[in-house]
Amino acid sequence: MTDLTDLGVAAIRDGVREGAFSAREVANAFIAKVQSAKVLNAFLVETPDHAIAAADAADAAKAAGETLKPLAGVPIGMKDLFCTKDVPATAASLILEGFSPTYESTVSGKLFAAGAGMLGKLNMDQFAMGSSNETSAFGNVISPWRRNDGGNAALAPGGSSGGSSAAISARLCPAATGTDTGGSIRQPAAFTGISGIKPTYGRCSRWGVVAFSSSLDQAGPMARDVRDCAIMLEAMTGFDPKDATSLDLPVPQWEAGLSADLKGKTIGIPKQYRVDNMPPEIEALWQQGIQWARDAGAEIIEVSLPHTKYALPAYYIIAPAEASSNLARYDGVRYGLRDLPEGANLQDMYAATRAAGFGSEVKRRIMIGTYVLSAGFYDAYFTQASKVRTLIARDFEQAFEKCDLLLTPTAPSAAFALGEKQADPIAMYLNDVFTVPASLAGLPAMSVPGGLDAQGLPLGLQIIGRPLDEQGVLNAGLAIEQRAGFVARPEAWW
Amino acid sequence: MADATAPYRITGETGEWEVVVGLEVHAQVTSNAKLFSGAATAFGAEPNTQVSLVDAAMPGMLPVPNRECIRQAVRTGMAIDAQINKWSRFDRKNYFYADLPQGYQISQLYHPIVGEGAIDISLDEKNPDASGKRIGVERIHVEQDAGKLMHDQHPTRSYVDLNRSGVALMEIVSKPDMRSPQEAGAYLAKLRSILRYVGSCDGNMDQGSMRADVNVSVRKPGDEFGTRTETKNVNSVRFVMQVVEQEAKRQVAVIEAGGRIVQETRLYDPDRGETRSMRSKEDAHDYRYFPDPDLLPLELDDAFLEECRASLPELPDAKRARYEAAGITPYQAAVLTADVDSALWFDTLLEAGAKPVAAANWTTSELFGALNRTGKDIATSPVSPGQAAELLGLVADGTLSGSLAKQVFEIMLETGDGAAKIVDERGLKQTSDTGAIEGVIAGILAANADKVEQYKGGKEALFGFFVGQTMKAMQGKANPQVVNELLKKALA
Numbered sequence: 004m005t006d007l008t009d010l011g012v013a014a015i016r017d018g019v020r021e022g023a024f025s026a027r028e029v030a031n032a033f034i035a036k037v038q039s040a041k042v043l044n045a046f047l048v049e050t051p052d053h054a055i056a057a058a059d060a061a062d063a064a065k066a067a068g069e070t071l072k073p074l075a076g077v078p079i080g081m082k083d084l085f086c087t088k089d090v091p092a093t094a095a096s097l098i099l100e101g102f103s104p105t106y107e108s109t110v111s112g113k114l115f116a117a118g119a120g121m122l123g124k125l126n127m128d129q130f131a132m133g134s135s136n137e138t139s140a141f142g143n144v145i146s147p148w149r150r151n152d153g154g155n156a157a158l159a160p161g162g163s164s165g166g167s168s169a170a171i172s173a174r175l176c177p178a179a180t181g182t183d184t185g186g187s188i189r190q191p192a193a194f195t196g197i198s199g200i201k202p203t204y205g206r207c208s209r210w211g212v213v214a215f216s217s218s219l220d221q222a223g224p225m226a227r228d229v230r231d232c233a234i235m236l237e238a239m240t241g242f243d244p245k246d247a248t249s250l251d252l253p254v255p256q257w258e259a260g261l262s263a264d265l266k267g268k269t270i271g272i273p274k275q276y277r278v279d280n281m282p283p284e285i286e287a288l289w290q291q292g293i294q295w296a297r298d299a300g301a302e303i304i305e306v307s308l309p310h311t312k313y314a315l316p317a318y319y320i321i322a323p324a325e326a327s328s329n330l331a332r333y334d335g336v337r338y339g340l341r342d343l344p345e346g347a348n349l350q351d352m353y354a355a356t357r358a359a360g361f362g363s364e365v366k367r368r369i370m371i372g373t374y375v376l377s378a379g380f381y382d383a384y385f386t387q388a389s390k391v392r393t394l395i396a397r398d399f400e401q402a403f404e405k406c407d408l409l410l411t412p413t414a415p416s417a418a419f420a421l422g423e424k425q426a427d428p429i430a431m432y433l434n435d436v437f438t439v440p441a442s443l444a445g446l447p448a449m450s451v452p453g454g455l456d457a458q459g460l461p462l463g464l465q466i467i468g469r470p471l472d473e474q475g476v477l478n479a480g481l482a483i484e485q486r487a488g489f490v491a492r493p494e495a496w497w
Numbered sequence: 498m499a500d501a502t503a504p505y506r507i508t509g510e511t512g513e514w515e516v517v518v519g520l521e522v523h524a525q526v527t528s529n530a531k532l533f534s535g536a537a538t539a540f541g542a543e544p545n546t547q548v549s550l551v552d553a554a555m556p557g558m559l560p561v562p563n564r565e566c567i568r569q570a571v572r573t574g575m576a577i578d579a580q581i582n583k584w585s586r587f588d589r590k591n592y593f594y595a596d597l598p599q600g601y602q603i604s605q606l607y608h609p610i611v612g613e614g615a616i617d618i619s620l621d622e623k624n625p626d627a628s629g630k631r632i633g634v635e636r637i638h639v640e641q642d643a644g645k646l647m648h649d650q651h652p653t654r655s656y657v658d659l660n661r662s663g664v665a666l667m668e669i670v671s672k673p674d675m676r677s678p679q680e681a682g683a684y685l686a687k688l689r690s691i692l693r694y695v696g697s698c699d700g701n702m703d704q705g706s707m708r709a710d711v712n713v714s715v716r717k718p719g720d721e722f723g724t725r726t727e728t729k730n731v732n733s734v735r736f737v738m739q740v741v742e743q744e745a746k747r748q749v750a751v752i753e754a755g756g757r758i759v760q761e762t763r764l765y766d767p768d769r770g771e772t773r774s775m776r777s778k779e780d781a782h783d784y785r786y787f788p789d790p791d792l793l794p795l796e797l798d799d800a801f802l803e804e805c806r807a808s809l810p811e812l813p814d815a816k817r818a819r820y821e822a823a824g825i826t827p828y829q830a831a832v833l834t835a836d837v838d839s840a841l842w843f844d845t846l847l848e849a850g851a852k853p854v855a856a857a858n859w860t861t862s863e864l865f866g867a868l869n870r871t872g873k874d875i876a877t878s879p880v881s882p883g884q885a886a887e888l889l890g891l892v893a894d895g896t897l898s899g900s901l902a903k904q905v906f907e908i909m910l911e912t913g914d915g916a917a918k919i920v921d922e923r924g925l926k927q928t929s930d931t932g933a934i935e936g937v938i939a940g941i942l943a944a945n946a947d948k949v950e951q952y953k954g955g956k957e958a959l960f961g962f963f964v965g966q967t968m969k970a971m972q973g974k975a976n977p978q979v980v981n982e983l984l985k986k987a988l989a
Contacts, residue, residue: 086557094556104557105550106550106555210558211557213557214791216790217791244561245559247562248791324787325787325790327591327785328600328787330600331591331593331600332556334593336657337555337598349594349655376591376786376787377783377785378785
């Protein structure tokens with residue numbers, strides 16, 4: 004019998020519908036996998052009861068001859084940034100230790116309403132700030148991947164959705180939620196050989212998702228392939244009156260619309276993404292991806308996104324600025340950690356609580372954000388960055404007058420070793436160089452695995468689309484996926 | 498505009514000083530729900546019973562603008578002839594305090610919803626001859642209120658009540674156009690009146706629905722503006738006037754003693770009648786305002802604006818003009834329109850058929866006098882406009898004399914009965930029966946032959962005596978005009 008944990012979302016869904024296996028069997032198989040992989044530290048909270056309850060509901064519906072829901076029988080992982088009712092939510096920060104929301108985020112609620120069960124809450128970079136998962140207050144996630152050099156260096160699963168990427172690539176869950184502020188879905192997907200899509204800003208409600216940078220944060224699915232991403236995305240998106248930035252649009256049938264035929268599509272190759280010191284393997288993969296797109300029928304042109312080099316600095320002003328304000332609510336007054344030294348006044352309590360509760364990367368970004376918004380610096384930093392953001396969006400608009408989609412590498416390198424970049428925040432920030440521009444412009448963007456580097460580590464290709472053209476992005480992803488034939492998976496050493 | 502009174506001046510050791518005043522008024526928007534959440538806003542609820550997840554700033558919670566609050570701000574702007582900005586935006590004002598769950602207040606710094614407007618004030622609303630003045634309004638923006646801290650509930654702890662957290666406020670910022678305590682008081686009173694007419698704020702200053710930050714500076718007349726201080730949260734018209742007066746005097750004293758005024762925030766202590774420093778500019782927060790990324794810019798379409806405009810009631814100045822055009826004296830028109838409840842009561846009286854001039858005379862003297870006497874206000878008036886119209890109708894058609902009407906009104910106040918019923922039951926109808934009146938007059942003249950002599954000898958003031966005696970004998974029911982005529986004839 005096949006190992007049920009080798010199945011993806013579509014295969015599980017279809018198998019449960021057809022009665023090939025029960026949802027309960029699927030849930031149990033993944034629960035056992037989660038149990039056996041604790042060393043990866045992918046889960047912060049395990050919720051096997053939730054997964055089993057959803058599976059039993061699916062099995063009961065099947066037994067009763069009812070039409071099964073879109074995700075009936077599919078157990079998933081939930082990034083800990085999502086508030087799920089009565090389950091601890093910490094955003095991987097000590098400051099939220101002990102916090103258990105009384106409410107269900109819109110996205111998790113939609114997934115559960117679609118029949119999905121939850122295996123647990125996934126580890127992440129603290130408050131989604133990081134590209135390696137090393138900023139989690141509860142220990143970093145370890146990537147299931149290892150280099151083929153015989154060494155056992157622990158690798159980063161990417162971030163901030165590193166628990167999600169590690170869990171999916173280690174077959175601990177078939178799919179998971181992620182959130183992407185500057186690449187937090189796409190970069191970990193690339194590092195672990197899986198797929199992930201950040202939809203157009205406003206497609207997924209942010210209600211109930213712990214905020215990092217409100218104008219950039221966007222939820223999206225991570226899964227093993229493009230089809231599974233499409234299925235998940237359909238369940239996650241939709242208008243939410245509780246989020247003022249939510250798009251009031253119907254949800255397209257992305258899975259039904261999947262097509263790997265790119266005839267008639269023009270794919271732009273942005274020349275500014277050819278950055279200094281890019282490893283030759285990344286460049287080679289990019290060229291390979293271009294060829295695959297051409298093979299799928301697309302016309303390839305070079306396009307210019309002239310303000311690309313300003314994207315990263317603008318991002319590292321805007322995101323910390325918003326974060327410095329968004330994280331002000333963690334003050335020890337109403338929930339989470341409260342550090343009240345003997346004889347402390349209110350200010351002392353704020354200082355002690357926030358000093359003890361926030362990790363150093365979070366503090367760094369709060370300080371940067373506070374600085375760039377402060378009197379005398381606001382215009383030089385925040386206003387300038389906002390202007391750059393507008394220019395970057397215009398770059399994309401102009402490029403999309405000539406092409407339908409853009410193809411780039413997802414990250415400038417394969418997964419690095421844990422600890423390798425921790426001491427140098429700038430080096431860490433540079434990981435987001437290819438993913439940040441699409442975030443600033445609110446565009447749909449996806450990473451799909453393209454191949455392995457010489458060390459046997461996955462590399463990803465990124466497809467960026469016009470606003471609301473998730474279908475185009477998914478289809479190009481599918482075309483590459485079919486030609487890449489990526490089947491590599493980490494060998495279980497855990 | 499004629500300036501009937503001398504300019505307000507503070508006389509210091511070095512000469513005369515002028516005071517410059519601007520007001521920032523926070524007015525709670527009348528709405529069932531808060532600015533960005535669905536939580537209720539009723540005054541006086543048990544602590545923390547009107548708090549949504551958004552108001553408590555739970556993780557992942559998001560603000561969604563409440564259209565009714567926006568509508569009220571737009572209507573208010575229209576009522577002061579202000580520019581309505583079809584594109585505005587919310588900004589975050591960041592600071593830490595225990596009554597501010599988000600760690601920021603959502604406000605509008607850079608792009609307020611309402612731009613420049615103006616309010617006409619009269620320095621004595623009751624006196625049409627008093628000087629008037631136009632006070633500029635810089636802007637109106639909407640923002641969230643904070644919660645409330647209670648420090649007196651526990652020896653070592655402070656309690657937080659978030660009921661008010663997130664309630665919508667309009668901040669109405671005047672230009673520094675006021676030059677005396679009286680002008681500041683008149684501006685606040687007029688603003689309050691307009692808000693109550695529009696229905697965008699109940700104006701209950703004692704419940705904190707309206708409060709003013711008073712900006713005061715002094716200068717030698719003709720000089721540049723001086724450094725201002727801001728006295729926060731002043732909650733009555735009287736206190737605002739006191740703050741202006743006290744703060745101006747204090748500033749003059751400081752400057753004349755060789756000191757200088759520092760830009761600072763002050764508090765008013767009504768018990769001691771003085772302001773005191775709260776924090777200086779040096780300790781002022783850097784609020785790090787920036788556009789709230791949780792909210793899209795607020796864009797108002799024409800249909801919405803038209804709906805707002807169509808829903809505006811007749812405003813005090815227009816109403817007052819209409820009353821004056823109907824022959825009501827300017828003084829009475831001012832009295833009747835000063836408060837929306839009185840004005841609406843009076844309009845209903847007119848609609849019920851009462852003649853404007855008689856109705857205004859009666860309302861401002863008889864009714865308001867009775868309400869004053871009994872400690873009631875127009876909202877709790879024991880006599881309805883319909884009942885008053887009935888009473889005035891009986892005067893108009895000659896059934897009741899003025900004095901009889903007074904009697905009937907007193908009985909109406911006591912019993913709540915209608916005027917016609919009282920007249921019928923108690924026989925208070927005025928008589929014009931000349932025969933009966935002539936008989937009474939003949940008796941009175943016979944009994945007072947000496948006074949008749951004196952009258953005829955030139956002491957004409959005695960005529961009033963004969964009228965009084967006749968009316969008394971007729972138990973007040975004689976038609977006074979008929980009595981006059983018949984007396985004149987009899988004494989001729």
